[in-house]
Amino acid sequence: MTATKSLQDLFVNLLKDVYYAEKQIMKALPKMAKKAESAELRQAFEHHLEETEGQIQRLEKVFELCGVKPAGKTCPAIKGIIEEGEEDMKDAKDADVRDAGMIADAQAVEHYEIARYGTMIAWANQLGMREAASLLKQTLDQEYGADQKLTKLAEGQLNRQAAA
Ligand SMILES: [Fe+2]
Numbered sequence: 001m002t003a004t005k006s007l008q009d010l011f012v013n014l015l016k017d018v019y020y021a022e023k024q025i026m027k028a029l030p031k032m033a034k035k036a037e038s039a040e041l042r043q044a045f046e047h048h049l050e051e052t053e054g055q056i057q058r059l060e061k062v063f064e065l066c067g068v069k070p071a072g073k074t075c076p077a078i079k080g081i082i083e084e085g086e087e088d089m090k091d092a093k094d095a096d097v098r099d100a101g102m103i104a105d106a107q108a109v110e111h112y113e114i115a116r117y118g119t120m121i122a123w124a125n126q127l128g129m130r131e132a133a134s135l136l137k138q139t140l141d142q143e144y145g146a147d148q149k150l151t152k153l154a155e156g157q158l159n160r161q162a163a164a
Contacts, residue, residue: 011123012068018116019059020072025109026052028082032102037095038158041103044149051142058135062124065132081108100162103154110147117143 004010029052033045063070085105092098117140124133 007123008066008127011120011127012066013073014116014120014123015059015062015066015068016071016073017075018113018120019056019063019070020075021078021113021116022052022056022059023072024075024078024082025113026056028085028109032085032089032106035089035098036102037099038153038161041099041153041158044146044153045106048142048146051146055139055142058139062132062135065129078109078112081105081112085109094162096158096161096164099158100154103150103158107147107150110143110150113143114140114147 004013026049029045029049033042033049036042036045060070085102085108088101088105089098092101117136121133121136121140124130124136
């Protein structure tokens with residue numbers, strides 16, 4: 001456990017948290033894609049899986065910029081969100097209802113990430129780490145994009161199918 005005495009320490013701790021989170025998400029997304037009834041939803045999950053691989057690489061670059069070896073730190077928050085998602089997937093007895101539920105749970109993941117990347121960008125800027133901030137901003141934009149795509153799928157079609 002690293003003692004946090006500086007903003008730099010806070011930044012590295014959060015980096016480790018998010019690194020762990022992204023790796024958990026990497027494992028969860030293929031399961032969600034497999035369970036998706038809607039082809040569009042499956043593609044959205046598969047696309048975000050590819051993005052997540054790139055996001056992990058960006059985090060590794062940020063570790064390098066900090067002079068710290070990439071390492072994850074267990075993040076109970078993301079673990080809990082993913083566990084809840086897995087339960088919802090198991091409990092849903094109707095494929096369309098499961099799709100609507102998976103979107104909701106995936107958006108909880110995205111919003112967690114959006115909160116964390118937003119903070120990391122602010123701290124990187126404060127610490128004068130411009131390159132790190134710009135790498136993290138690229139990922140934040142992808143997370144916003146993924147979130148918006150899920151909203152469109154839910155509100156455009158899949159919520160209605162779940163209600164039918
Ligand atoms: Fe991500």
